[in-house]
Amino acid sequence: MEQLKLGFAPTRRSIFSAPDAVKYSNLTRQRLRELGVSFADITEFNEEGLLYNDADMQKIAAKFKAEKVDGLFVPHCNFGTEYVVARLAKELNVPVLLWGPRDERPDENGIRLRDTQCGLFATGKVLRRFQVPFTYLKNCRLTDPAFENGIRRFLAVCNVVRTFRHTRILQISTRPFDFWTTMCNEGELLEKFNIQLAPIPMPELADAVKAAKEQKTEVEKTIAYIIANMDVQIKPDELETVAALKVAMQTLADKYGCNAVAVQCWNCMQDVLGIMPCAANSLLTDEGLPVVCETDIHGAITSLLVQAAGMGENRTFFADWTVRHPDNENAELLQHCGPWPLSLAKTKPVLGYPLAFRHPGSVSAECRHGDITLARFDGDNGDYSMLLGNAKAVDGPYTKGTYLWAEVENLDRLEDKVVCGPYIHHCTGIHGDVVPILYEACKYIGVKPDLYDPVEERVKAIIRGEEPA
Numbered sequence: 057m058e059q060l061k062l063g064f065a066p067t068r069r070s071i072f073s074a075p076d077a078v079k080y081s082n083l084t085r086q087r088l089r090e091l092g093v094s095f096a097d098i099t100e101f102n103e104e105g106l107l108y109n110d111a112d113m114q115k116i117a118a119k120f121k122a123e124k125v126d127g128l129f130v131p132h133c134n135f136g137t138e139y140v141v142a143r144l145a146k147e148l149n150v151p152v153l154l155w156g157p158r159d160e161r162p163d164e165n166g167i168r169l170r171d172t173q174c175g176l177f178a179t180g181k182v183l184r185r186f187q188v189p190f191t192y193l194k195n196c197r198l199t200d201p202a203f204e205n206g207i208r209r210f211l212a213v214c215n216v217v218r219t220f221r222h223t224r225i226l227q228i229s230t231r232p233f234d235f236w237t238t239m240c241n242e243g244e245l246l247e248k249f250n251i252q253l254a255p256i257p258m259p260e261l262a263d264a265v266k267a268a269k270e271q272k273t274e275v276e277k278t279i280a281y282i283i284a285n286m287d288v289q290i291k292p293d294e295l296e297t298v299a300a301l302k303v304a305m306q307t308l309a310d311k312y313g314c315n316a317v318a319v320q321c322w323n324c325m326q327d328v329l330g331i332m333p334c335a336a337n338s339l340l341t342d343e344g345l346p347v348v349c350e351t352d353i354h355g356a357i358t359s360l361l362v363q364a365a366g367m368g369e370n371r372t373f374f375a376d377w378t379v380r381h382p383d384n385e386n387a388e389l390l391q392h393c394g395p396w397p398l399s400l401a402k403t404k405p406v407l408g409y410p411l412a413f414r415h416p417g418s419v420s421a422e423c424r425h426g427d428i429t430l431a432r433f434d435g436d437n438g439d440y441s442m443l444l445g446n447a448k449a450v451d452g453p454y455t456k457g458t459y460l461w462a463e464v465e466n467l468d469r470l471e472d473k474v475v476c477g478p479y480i481h482h483c484t485g486i487h488g489d490v491v492p493i494l495y496e497a498c499k500y501i502g503v504k505p506d507l508y509d510p511v512e513e514r515v516k517a518i519i520r521g522e523e524p525a
Contacts, residue, residue, distance in 0.1 A: 060211050060218070063125035063148065064088065064095040065116060067107040067141055072134035073169040078104050080133040080157050080170075087198045091207060096123045107144065108137045117147040125150060127214035129207075132156035135175030138182040145188045151217055151500050152190040153210045154179060158197050189499045194521040202521030209493060209519065212367050216497035219315070219364035220249065223357060226309050227255040229320035231351035237480040240353040244438065248502065251357065254312035258320070262328050264304035269296065274303045278339065282407060285398055286335075289408040290416040297329055298407070298417050302336035309345055316356040317347040321393075322413065332417035334394035335407055338458075341371060342397035348374045348482075349395060358433040358484040361442075365429075365490035365497070371397040372486045373423060373458065377474060380467065387450050387463040388470075390430075390485060394418030396458035400487075411456035423460035425449035429490045430462070433503065436478045441504040443479050444491050445470065446511075460485070470508045492518045 066084060068077035081104075088095055096119060099105035101112045107130070120128070127150050130141050136156070145152045156172035173195045183190050191213065193206035231238045245251040268275050278299035282288060288295060305317055317340070319325070321333050337347035346359035359372045366372070373396040381387035393410035394417075401421035410418035425448075432443040445464065452461030462485075464470050473479065491507070492515045498505040507515065 059094050060126045060214050061123060062093060062095040062127050062129045062211075062214075063120035063123075063150070064097050064129050065107045065141070065144060066105070066131045066133045067136040068104070068133050069108065069135040069137050069175065072171060074104060076169045077106055077133035081106055081131065083198055084131045084133070084157070087203070088207070091204060093207060093211070095129070096120055096125055106133065107140055110140060110143070113140050113144050117144055120148055126218050127151040127153060127210060129153045129155070129210070130179070132172045132175045132179065134170035134172060136172075136179055138175065138179040141179050142182045142186040142188060145183060145190070146186050151210065151214050152183070152188060153193060153206075154190055155193040155203070155206070156195055158195050191496055192520055196521060201523065205523060206521050209496075212365055212490070212493045213497045213500070215367060216361050216364040216493060217500045219360050220497070220501045223316070223360055224252040224254055224312070224314045225353055225356045226305070226312055226314035226317045227253050227351060227353065228261050228305070228317065229256075229258045229324055229351065232320060232322060235350050238350050238352040238355070245353070248440070253353065254314055256308065256312075258324050258328050261304060261308065264308055265297065265300045265329060268300040268303040268307065275299045278302050281339075282335070286405050286407045286419070289406055294331055294416045295407070297331050298335050301329065301331065301333055302339045305336060305340060305347065306345065315345070316360050317345065318351045318353050318356045319347060319349065320351045321349045326413070326415045330415060332393060332410055332413060332415050334392075334410065334418040336417070337395035338397055338419050341374075341395065342399050344368070346372060346374070347395065349392060352482055354432075354434045355482045355484065358431055358442075361433060361494060361497070362429065362431050362484045362486050362490065365493040366486050366488060370487040371399055372484050373397065373400055373460075374482065374484055375460070377481050377483060381450070381452050381461055384450060384452070384461075384463060386465065386467040387452065387461050388467055389452065389455065389459060390462050390483070391455060391457050391459035394420060394457045396421070396423060400424055419458055420456055421458055422454075423449070423458065426487045427489060428462060428485050428487050429494075430483050430485050431494060432479045432483045434478045434480065439478065439504070441478065441506045442494060442498055443473060443483070443506050443508055444494055445508040446489060446491060465509045473506070473508045491515060495519070
């Protein structure tokens, strides 16, 4: 993953202690370096290396734009100059993090040097007047766990926003006729979010598969990887086609500058290639190029955002909500024919045939257990939202394909959310809790967060630095 960069713009106000503001700005710089955070600084614009006037603000904005910062971090090293901060934030149009080091005890004469917290109150109000969304990290010390966790969480939010604003999806063929649920409004996605599609017909994919077979090298490497990591139960010529499909989709994604793929996985593909694409999808998703089924464009967007929120620590899995657990009233089967990454398999995956189709190329494996996040970006009638929530893996009956039985707090409530929409039977999962990151990112991308459990206050508390017990 390309390293994220923050624009670092510590601020002060003239009537408070400038030396103390300089002191805390330098301590903050030092702490960011300790945490390995990449940032563009402003030390060349004045002797103090602080933001407090318009003339410097223009130069700072130009530098941050030139360095393509992903977020703006504005430590209030004393009260701060709220209107200059707001003008800078408005100019940059990137996620904004407000924070200030906690004020010390007044001295023996009752003098306070910084009044940082008071300045944060002022800046928050002015940012609202400028209609600039921002993230607030509570007024804490540099050494507090809340500071490190807040910085890392904000970087993940920036990663989601950067990914969303630079999304181009390779659409392979049309949606299957029967899947009216996966229709999308291509023009609206472009107009609202600058999300671009690169549609290609199935014959172009077939030509790319043929070319991959002729080139051989990458296909042979992929075959060797599959044999080493899967229990292969298909014929050699079928295995070669699976490997060639993986190489072809990667080649086409590179050709069209795409960071995700939505493929018409049935039934046209089987007539053209004679295989299911599940294993190829699995391999590419494991390498960081999410591939989703049934030409589900909104599903591809979801997978990109969830992967970005995870900061590369875990891979995503694209699933159907399918059936309720036979014994657990709040558990649901998350399953698909076989496209989940091999790295998520609980045991060695099988490369064979899917449950409902006679063509080869599907992965079968139960997903490893743990706590997970489930999400779905979707929309209709011009409104877009993101369904978000947590679940935990539980034991359940064996089933074909890639699968996981997941327990939520209240399945009736979740079922109602999915049926009543704007969501469909698809979701994206990832191990770990990235709900607060996705929730916070929604404010920057113009999408409504929709929590399927009533945990909004808990999520907000995490974002502002109140770590759960």
